Amino acid sequence: MRYSHYPIINIAAVCARLGVTRAVISPGSRNAPLTIAFARHPDIQCYSVSDERAAAFIALGMAQQSGAPVALICTSGSAGLNYAPAVAEAFFSRAPLLLLTADRPPEWIDQADGQTIRQRDMYGKHCKAAYEIPADYSHPDSVWAIYRTMSEAIHTATAFPPGAVHVNMPFREPFYPKPEHEIAFDEDVKIFSEERGSMQLSEASWCSIVEKLSKTEKILLVAGQNRMEKPLIEALNRLPFPLFGDIFSNIHTATNAVFRYEAGLQLTENNLAEWQPPDLLITFGQSVLSKALKNRLRKFPPQEHWHIQESGSVPDVFQSLTRIIRTSPLLFFQTLAEKSAFVQKATAWQPFPPVDMHKGDRQFEELWQTAALNEPAVVYRLMQVLPQGTTLHLANSMAVRYAQAVGLQRWQAVEVFCNRGTSGIDGCVSTAVGHALASPDKLHVLLVGDIAFMYDRNALWHNYALPNLRIVVLNNGGGGIFRMIDGPRGLAETDEYFVTRQALSARSAAEDAGFTYLYVNNKERFAELLPQLSADSAVLMEVVTQQTDNEQAWQFIQPRNWQV
Incomplete structure (x- = not known):
């Protein structure tokens, strides 16, 4: 005899096949079908964390460290609202989370039933996408819709820029399987894969970029928050431009990284004649901590500001953005470093007089x-x-x-x-x-x-x-x-x-x-x-x-x- 929530069991199989190998579960009754599915899947490591807010940030840390999507599972009602701070952080820091919230059936919403709130779209615009699966699985199309939705949700969470995706799941009672119920994962559960390629710039774009750089004297690189990437550091090492980065930009090992660059900004604060604003600012990565840098570049903006980012919205942090280059920072700087004739002609310059930062x-x-x-x-x-x-x-x-x-x-x-x-x-x-x-x-x-x-x-x-x-x-x-x-x-x-x-x-x-x-x-x-x-x-x-x-x-x- 099959368990009444049998299609839900295969959600864990879909997740495992699409790269979700960790799940953080908070206890509850309504989410029992999900808990059983994930806890029994051999390829998913589950963690039990009672506090949903802590659970969400723990999952965030796992996603940041691994780069892979992490599932979050909770019961209905206010439990899912406790995910919200981590959902917002995942959105802005680009970490893939898969939020699976159990819910009451739709006919019981707003009927004063226990642990019942309005869960659809409850994370608003801080969520990359929000879905809801059918409450009934009697028709084969409903089962197909569940698996298709899960595939789409996982691909959306991991597509650049990654972030949190919400799948709301209304479950009817009974939740718990009986001893005679069969619980197994189907090997042929339907999924779809997604192939992604790197954003290559055209030769015409590169000609335009190199021509501009070769005619520009003062070029400054600024790294926002970023992972430590050895190939990226190797590419930056081959460039002559000064590089500013906060401590979490993870570019401090680059030979052109200016150690304690904020000290140079502060030391020129009262003698701005010593400050050399860049003609061209090239930024990459995410947030910037330094208020001193933000204030300086807003007050003395570069003639041009390029930001390197594959896709997604780009904030105009320094109020000087003139061009968005749609490729990865790694590919951009590797290709730039390979333009050996250009690199040899480029002149290094200093935005402020040399200071012994030590x-x-x-x-x-x-x-x-x-x-x-x-x-x-x-x-x-x-x-x-x-x-x-x-x-x-x-x-x-x-x-x-x-x-x-x-x-x-x-x-x-x-x-x-x-x-x-x-x-x-x-x-x-x-x-x-x-x-x-x-x-x-x-x-x-x-x-x-x-x-x-x-x-x-x-x-x-x-x-x-x-x-x-x-x-x-x-x-x-x-x-x-x-x-x-x-x-x-x-x-x-x-x-x-x-x-x-x-x-x-x-x-x-x-x-x-x-x-x-x-x-x-x-x-x-x-x-x-x-x-x-x-x-x-x-x-x-x-x-x-x-x-x-x-x-x-x-x-x-x-x-x-x-x-x-």
């Missing part, structure tokens, strides 16, 4: 030697000892800004991730957990502030060991960034409503999750315990500092205070 290291060293324990010095010391091949995860707010100020040296083979699609703090721990689960052979280090960690403690509420994850919590008793930016600093409401002082510790969360807990409140203790981050087990180090010490340290390391 003077910043001396500033950090002096800070470590002379000041009380503070967050900038801790981040500096931590980033110095990251092993080669580490994946560094940065929470938003001050964590990413500290790491940006420190920077990664050219020799450091460290890849950096940060949720800069929406730049929220809500899922940074969960995202790092997803990365660690998806790549158990890599060391993952998460740098996170206390508010962001407390906000996302449920990232550790599951039963999966994380021996390759190290978490460093910078606990200054609140949102210290609001004491460092101009707007709220000095307001009577700042401590209560912006900084939001809190007295919690990460100890209990660490111990509940089976992490070794390390408490640090002075420099000697930090130096003593820092080597333990190299242990072969999950470690959480909580570094407790005073906000006033962090404010003073942040000002001390600013490039304007370097002795140049």
